[in-house]
Amino acid sequence: MSQIMPSARQRKTRTLLFWAVPAVLLLLPLTTNPYTQFIANGMLVSVLVTLGFTLTIGNLGQLAFANTAFFGIGAYSSAILAAKLGVPWLLTIPLAGAFGALGGFLASAAALRGIRTYYLAIITLAFGELMRWAYLHAKPLTGGTDGMPMPRETLLGISLTDDTLKFYIFLAVTVLLVKATLNLMRSHFGRAVMAVRENEIATASLAIPTARVILVTFMWSGFVVGCAGALFARHVGHVFPESFGMLHLIASFAMVLVGGLGSVLGAVLGAVLLTALPEYLRAFPGMEELFFGLIVAGVLVAMPMGLASLLRRVSPIFVERFYREAP
Template sequence: MSTTMPTSRQRSLRTWAFWAVPVLLLLTPLATNAYTQFIVNGMLISILVTLGFTLVIGNLGQLAFANTAFFGIGAYASAILSAKLGLPWIMTIPLAGALGALGGFLASSAALRGIRSYYLAIITLAFGELMRWAYLHTKPLTGGTDGLPLPRETMFGISLSDDTLKFYIFLAVTAVLVKATLNLLRSRFGRAVMAVRENEVATASLAIPTARVILTTFIWSGFLVGCAGALFARHVGHVFPESFGMLHLIASFAMVLVGGLGSVLGAVLGAVVLTALPEYLRAFPGMEELFFGLIVAAVLVAMPMGLASLLRRLSPIFVERYYREES
């Protein structure tokens, strides 16, 4: 059943809120300690990762799991460009995004050949494992099992190891990319993405280039997650192959489902909640994984459409007009 759409006044309020929230977030470092700030920075990275994931799975409707591959490509690209070629880290962000987009292009080739469902899932999973194999076995370039550290840098006379400076950079990148994704989904192209998800054959019969829609969505997803990889590389300061395995994929998928499949708001909520939750569960040593799994399962049983559906029920301001909630 469709949720009541917001009025023009409510849409204006939603637009104002979108920009007001980042402004309020600018004050976050004043209210956090170093540890909390590190977690908040991780949330911003997770938002981009989850958003890129939900674009392909939720909005496009393709069961593809190449997200971890895009993330690793972006992280290693940033680390290699900084450590090996001496590029300033800030310049590596769009370059890492571009290489992530190239990964999206490669991952989309299977979908463009008509491979769907579990077959596409297996192929894209294999792509992620292939990239991890490459990180491990190209030691001169990636450092192999030892990983690759990023060099120390300064910006405006402040070390880039400072979590407050990183927060402002991460916030700017995340806000711009989330807004760009919202604009994309609200455009004619976004409507074509939803049409492909609902019925690809019917969409093609309307002279909509479905192959181009699929390709572009994968590329944009790869760009988002590649940029997130570059942020992650600076966030941790040392890139290891273990960071881009199945555990990361499962965590990202959980964020998509808990937040709300196919929802930008859900991507933000899922990333924030499931990045913060493990930190609270550290109070239960040895039981963190059990409690984490139980909480995720409880949320999905109580709210199958994710946390975003709860907010949509509370107020029309949270309704995303490109998103159709099933009854």
């Protein structure tokens, strides 16, 4: 569908808004209690997980479900590096991202062989289950069913168990990765990703290396979600294999759909909404799952293109070139 692209002034406003939001969020720890702060930290982790997921399934258009594998790889990499090798946790974040990128390379192998649609979905699901099997059975390394605890550390004399300190670190990492992803998708490479999504054969006929585009997109997705895994490990303090199963995958997929396929802004909105929603539904014991499902279904029926489509109608400031307005 045709769309109204933002003017230069609107683009400047959008940039200002992008930096204003995290600037305002810096004040959040001053106005919240410890429980709300813990939920806010979880939202930031979910934003990165959803962002990495929407890169492959929304922007690249591949039915790939290796997201949970990348998340687990990042979390266990961070925990193992910190607990067994004594690497400071902050340094484990980019290292966990690198291991996640390696997972993205392995997951993209099937796509590079020409496997697509439902076949790719099954293979990437199997990859995620294979990694969970490894977490369970590599007990000397991962702790098996007992999981892997994160060691206690301090930063500038403050314990890393402090949720306020974690919030500021999580916020910085999230903003940097969201900005990097936006820049990537606005580049020539981002246009190549969209071209592969729309018509891979036609894209290849223009001498665009589609295999390289697929590979790099999977690896960047793995890097982003791997970094999220490192944040998650510190967020919960103890990594268990059960955290990276089908339930997490379904929740992440719901965040992508509710936010809007292929939309970075949608990834943020979907993650924030569906992370906060279960906490509000605790007021209805025994009915949480029912109300959660009804709300998600209602949002998708009312806005099939997700929350991002609603904001696009409000102002051209929220227009994203790499967002698919219609299937």
